[in-house]
Amino acid sequence: DADVTQTPRNRITKTGKRIMLECSQTKGHDRMYWYRQDPGLGLQLIYYSFDVKDINKGEISDGYSVSRQAQAKFSLSLESAIPNQTALYFCATRGTGGSDTQYFGPGTRLTVL
Amino acid sequence: DAKTTQPTSMDCAEGRAANLPCNHSTISGNEYVYWYRQIHSQGPQYIIHGLKNNETNEMASLIITEDRKSSTLILPHATLRDTAVYYCIVRVPGSARQLTFGSGTQLTVLP
Numbered sequence: 001d002a003d004v005t006q007t008p009r010n011r012i013t014k015t016g017k018r019i020m021l022e023c024s025q026t027k028g029h030d031r032m033y034w035y036r037q038d039p040g041l042g043l044q045l046i047y048y049s050f051d052v053k054d055i056n057k058g059e060i061s062d063g064y065s066v067s068r069q070a071q072a073k074f075s076l077s078l079e080s081a082i083p084n085q086t087a088l089y090f091c092a093t094r095g096t097g098g099s100d101t102q103y104f105g106p107g108t109r110l111t112v113l
Numbered sequence: 114d115a116k117t118t119q120p121t122s123m124d125c126a127e128g129r130a131a132n133l134p135c136n137h138s139t140i141s142g143n144e145y146v147y148w149y150r151q152i153h154s155q156g157p158q159y160i161i162h163g164l165k166n167n168e169t170n171e172m173a174s175l176i177i178t179e180d181r182k183s184s185t186l187i188l189p190h191a192t193l194r195d196t197a198v199y200y201c202i203v204r205v206p207g208s209a210r211q212l213t214f215g216s217g218t219q220l221t222v223l224p
Contacts, residue, residue: 004156042214043157090156100147100206104156 003027004105006091012111019078021108023091031094032074033102034058034066036087043090049074081112117201122219125195131188133218135201138182143205146177148186149214150197157200157214160186191222 004025013019023032030051035043035058045058047066055066063085067075078085091105118136125131137146147162161168161175163184168175174187188195200217 042216043212088154092156100145100204100212101159101162102157102212103159107154107156109154 004091004093004103006089006105006108008108009106010109012113013081014113015082017081017112019081019110021076021078021089021091021110023074023076023105025072025074025091025093025103025105027093027095027103028071029093029095029103030071031096032068033092033094034064034074034076035090035092036060036085037090037107038087046076046089078110078112081110083112086110086112117203117215119199119201119215119218121216122221124221124223125188125191127193127222127224128190131191131195131220131222133186133188133199133201133220134183135186136183137201137203140181140203141205144203145206146175146181146184147202147204148173148175149200149202149212150195151200151214151217152194152197160199191220193222193224196220196222 007022033048034046037043044060046060046064047058048056049068052068065077089108092102094102145162145164148160149157151157161170161173163175163177177184198217198219200214
């Protein structure tokens with residue numbers, strides 16, 4: 001089984017709808033991240049969390065919110081989706097200590113019409 | 114994080130070694146070199162990292178020059194499934210800063 005899973009894998013929605021993307025991990029990591037990727041571009045950080053009680057904004061948090069329900073679960077919400085939020089969304093985890101390795105989920109392809 | 118420079122694209126014949134270069138001339142003493150790759154539309158995948166000694170794992174080898182201003186990722190026997198964008202990232206381990214993926218190198222393994 002994959003260490004980092006994301007649901008749904010694909011989603012098509014309409015402008016103004018509320019959408020939740022979910023991420024679960026079995027690696028036991030404290031740190032979790034949400035990134036978005038637009039076609040042909042690099043990853044942009046939306047939010048990150050270092051533990052259940054810690055939530056931090058990334059570089060493009062406007063229009064998004066997150067919830068860290070448990071160490072293993074980190075959800076990303078789009079309160080009112082708009083077309084320019086159409087992108088690939090990746091969740092990632094990272095352990096504490098000196099390791100800087102991040103482990104990514106398979107991604108969610110979101111299309112906002 | 115130190116800036117990195119990578120070629121935009123490279124081709125490699127299947128079964129041959131793929132050598133992907135990365136320049137990081139402004140690297141500081143406590144920064145490591147990390148390599149990730151992203152197969153089309155999949156999540157990025159960690160490959161290897163190192164400080165100054167050459168490193169090898171089951172996926173690849175990492176050769177870092179003595180002055181640490183450049184490095185080379187080596188895939189010893191490239192397969193078609195190694196076709197991906199390869200990212201070289203330089204950073205201090207444990208930094209709270211996000212990973213910054215530049216434009217990377219598109220490696221195409223040809224049959």
